[in-house]
Amino acid sequence: MTEQSDENYLTTAEVAHRLQVKPETIYAYVSRGLLTSVRARGRRGSLFAAADVERLAGRSIEHSGVVERIESKLTLLQDDELYYRGHSVRDLATERTVEDVAHLLWTGELTAQQRFFVQRDSVLLARSAMEVVPDTARLTDQLRVAVAVLGAADPLRFDLSPESVTAAAGTLIRTLISALPGPTAPAADTLGATLWPKLSSQPPRPELLDAVLILLADHGLAVSTVAARVAASARANLYAVVSAGLGALDGQYHGAAPTLAYEFLQRAQKDPLGTLSDQLRSGEPVPGFGHRIYQHHDPRAEVLLGLLGDHPIVETVTTIAERRRAFPNSDLAVAALMHACDFRPDAGDALFALARMIGWTAHALEEYAAPALRFRAMGIYTGQTN
Template identity: 85%
Template sequence: MPPQSDENYLTTAEVARRLQVKPETIYAYVSRGLLTSVRARGRRGSLFAVADVERLASRSVEHSGVVERIESELTLLQDDELYYRGHSVRELATEWTVEAVAHLLWTGELSEQPKLPVQRESVQLARDAMEVVPSTARLTDKLRVAVAVLGAADPLRFDLSPGSVTAAAEKLLGTLVTALPGPTASARDTVGARLWPKLSPQQPRPEVLDAALILLADHGLAVSTVAARVAASARANLYAVVSAGLGALDGQYHGAAPTLAYEFLQRAQRDPLGALSDQLRSGEPVPGFGHKIYQERDPRAEVLLGLLDDHPIVETIAKVTARTPGFPNSDLAIAAMMHAYDFRPDAGDALFALARIIGWTAHALEEYAAPALRFRAMGVYTGPTS
């Protein structure tokens, strides 16, 4: 109990103002043992020692709540354009390789890089893991299982130094692309050329896939990227970070978006206005149109649709766009590419996942260099009390 002179104590309201939280949060701090409350004779309410409050205030990044702003040097979205470390993705997607752009995001340097490595033992291990899942499983299901197994087999996965992490990411990407079901191209080919026969039986256009992988590599603090950063903040290894990202990506509002756009375009090819009418009648948004960040155009969609030349699917999109208030986004562009080249129906989700591994790795590297456990959400108890 404090002495009669309580100048070294603060009331609940004063503590709330000092820590910039609600009074209810102070009670949560007490229940978690972060603060100790005392009672003063002749006064109502709790008091808190100034020294304890100041000690908690000094640890605000770790304990006072969710980090509201995450500083990052990776991706800028500005004026309906997208930049990786100051470089326009329009130029990166058409002038540089996947490996070069990955290296840019990971290290800040833009230069030509060796092809992604392929190790026979790792590829076989990933294939064996993928074969365990049911035949009805999607490619992303196979990727999740393979990532977990590859991580368990890597004895150096807990080395979080930048060089070790980037080397592991290169090996992981090269292994996953090669291990996916389907014909295997030469390891000397581009990533797009190696991935193409896994997704499409048509004549390869690897530059389209290379561009897509670059354009989808990162997009700021998307929900899967936040999940990856939270895991990295706890110093989870790269495989666990990627697994966290894949878990969030599996949500219907994130990684599944290309599939929804693919199904809509499938109907629209037969009857553009009929498909649009049915969609509008359902009360649901038109898949593949509009964006929460971009206002008038999605630069990723413009690049990808431009690579499809004069394919009939582009005309279908134009007919729908003319009657839709929104604009084509990257999900629709990926769906259009899938239809144009007869990709397997689950190819869009897998392409998205493989591309984002590049971005998640970059964000993990930033988190490894930041204070650990800085994402500490403060829950406010709203249940019954005794």
């Protein structure tokens, strides 16, 4: 420890106040090499260079269990609207293809794109992996297994260059959709057209599924996206990043939301107000209404419900929303789509997962361009000591 004058230096107390941590945490930062302490001339205690403290304050480190200051150029949630790189998601969902929007999130350029490429051998491999899981498994379970197998089979998965990652991501998404149980559509079809016969036997409306994949592609730092970014920060390959996102998505408070909304709407179709009354009496939240971020409406839900037109399920949603005095969110809108088009009951979770792979890839690309291993939680030991 060297001696310094206290000009442009901060005391331990001042550093703790600046970083909003306890003094004990400051010494933990020193032991980890995040800060360097110096001796003050003629006084007791340590000093820390103000420039180093400010540099640490701007990094993405974890305090009290919350990851702070993750900067991103991808998604803006502002005034109850959603934007991808400055473009309204309302316009993107109705005017652009899924590939166009994926390219926008991945590169920042909004230009017309070709369909994602897929190889027959990869589809067969993914399908064989999906067939291993029990018949009772959900579509998301099949996706999770297939991602792991496809990753293991890709010898170039450790190439983290943007060009390689984006190519692999597009291929992965289309391969997973093509490998799902059900008829396989021509490669020239949109992703929505390829996915439709996997979920429903009704006359296809692929524009609905294309819109869902766009609307749910990203939503800022949701828990699954943070998981994906942490994996990417460790320089995990794309398949591992997607697997990390799928793992977090499997939690009951995240990816399961569309299924809960679907089950609620299933009961509500016959008696909307009676079902609402029963739900309120149970003390459980009413699935599919309100949002932590949006205050008055969810733009994703408005687009999807608008595309359904005057279908009776929309009237059911409207009736409940008016009596509930709350707006429907995207989970309820996806559930309404599932009922309107007679989708299989586990379709909602799978749609969410497939769409969010686009966003996870975009966030991984940002992390690959940032310093590695920049997420390091500060653990505070609370167990027994000798």
